[in-house]
Amino acid sequence: MANYHPTDELLMEFAAGRKNDPLGIMVACHLESCPSCKERVRTFEQLGGELLQETDPKPVSNGLLQTILARLSEKSPDKPAESGDSRIPKPLRRFVPSFYDGLPWKGFSKNIQEFTLPFSDNHYTAKFYKIAAGKELPQHTHKGNEFTLVMSGKFSDEAGDYQKGDFILADTNTHHQPRASMDEDCICFAVMDAPLKFTGFFGRLLNPFLR
Amino acid sequence: MAQLSVNNSNNLRPLDQLLVRIAEDRDQQAFIQLFEEVGAKLKAYAMRCGALDGEAEDVVQECMLTVWRKAHQFNPNTASANTWLYTIVRNKRIDMARKTKADMVVSDDLWPEPEGEELETDVERDLNGKIARTLLHGLPDEQRQIVYKVYFEGKSHSEIANELDLPLGTIKSRLRLAMKKLDTLAREHSTWLIIILLMNS
Numbered sequence: 001m002a003n004y005h006p007t008d009e010l011l012m013e014f015a016a017g018r019k020n021d022p023l024g025i026m027v028a029c030h031l032e033s034c035p036s037c038k039e040r041v042r043t044f045e046q047l048g049g050e051l052l053q054e055t056d057p058k059p060v061s062n063g064l065l066q067t068i069l070a071r072l073s074e075k076s077p078d079k080p081a082e083s084g085d086s087r088i089p090k091p092l093r094r095f096v097p098s099f100y101d102g103l104p105w106k107g108f109s110k111n112i113q114e115f116t117l118p119f120s121d122n123h124y125t126a127k128f129y130k131i132a133a134g135k136e137l138p139q140h141t142h143k144g145n146e147f148t149l150v151m152s153g154k155f156s157d158e159a160g161d162y163q164k165g166d167f168i169l170a171d172t173n174t175h176h177q178p179r180a181s182m183d184e185d186c187i188c189f190a191v192m193d194a195p196l197k198f199t200g201f202f203g204r205l206l207n208p209f210l211r
Numbered sequence: 212m213a214q215l216s217v218n219n220s221n222n223l224r225p226l227d228q229l230l231v232r233i234a235e236d237r238d239q240q241a242f243i244q245l246f247e248e249v250g251a252k253l254k255a256y257a258m259r260c261g262a263l264d265g266e267a268e269d270v271v272q273e274c275m276l277t278v279w280r281k282a283h284q285f286n287p288n289t290a291s292a293n294t295w296l297y298t299i300v301r302n303k304r305i306d307m308a309r310k311t312k313a314d315m316v317v318s319d320d321l322w323p324e325p326e327g328e329e330l331e332t333d334v335e336r337d338l339n340g341k342i343a344r345t346l347l348h349g350l351p352d353e354q355r356q357i358v359y360k361v362y363f364e365g366k367s368h369s370e371i372a373n374e375l376d377l378p379l380g381t382i383k384s385r386l387r388l389a390m391k392k393l394d395t396l397a398r399e400h401s402t403w404l405i406i407i408l409l410m411n412s
Binding site: 008009012013014016017018019020021022024025028042043045046047048049050051052053054055056057058059060061064065067068069071072074076090091092094095118119120121 | 239242243246250251252253254255256258259267268271272275276279280290291293294295296297298300301302304305312314315316317318320321322323343344347358359361362363365367368383386387390
């Protein structure tokens, strides 16, 4: 069970249909394994239902009902065939070409590798990070917000221990050095609105390669 | 800011019944009745979200067709008709608002249909939207205004702050106050649930 959750504000924006972007996908992945946040989103959807109910009606044009009735016998549009690996959370599945071990990971070392997710989005960049068991990312801070969801394995930093399903926000005040647990690689889904900024000595050296 | 009308909140149950008749009997009369009840509201929702008149009617059309096709998925034990209709129009707005390319996020990604093994909890905490309605009416105008902006205008907190010419911290604390109120209401409600369960056992 996840111990770290999206904020209520974010869950409300999600329920309001205002997060149709990689961050929304991350929230949806978290909901798959978090009954309490799912419940919360449901309450916000009820709030949406109430807003819909209370909106002052806008009269529709005369022919609209007939147009709709004439279309009732139309066939439903075909659902696109399900694609992707069933071990990947459903909201992400369409965007990940294979299971983690088959992805074209890239990186300057075996210890830290990344895979950029193929979203077209103006605001967010989305990546998978893989930190090898027992290894750590260089000390870094963030130019903007970075949201992280643990997909498999565990990692920890100065502020806590994180496991599968945990949803973590790092911002410009976060200065941390995540380390994967000793027993297995840790795979994280990260969405950021600005690139990482490495601060340690090695971090400074590495920075030009990690954009 | 729109005025809230308070006298239309008791017709939830009839809507539920209409949906059940549409699902079970493929009843066109029920469908027409439902359209008359909610068509103009779906349109108003779309327009408040920024759609032009014609676009809003396209949204209504697509929503009503989805209602007809998916009515069997409506479960009156887990959601009220209002909540269900809201999720449909919300999703249509997302998917119709722009030309979708394959690598863009669509509503099916965000709210996938549950897979077989997933159990729907059959305890609906708020069949008549009582919590939500009480919340909405109980909120001071300044908090309600922000909730409206999130739902209808998709404004981020900093955009709202700019628009209302208030510090970001004020917006955040107002929204947080609204959330707190919601929490209290939800807790009160769960007390009732426990009482009902005890009485029935």
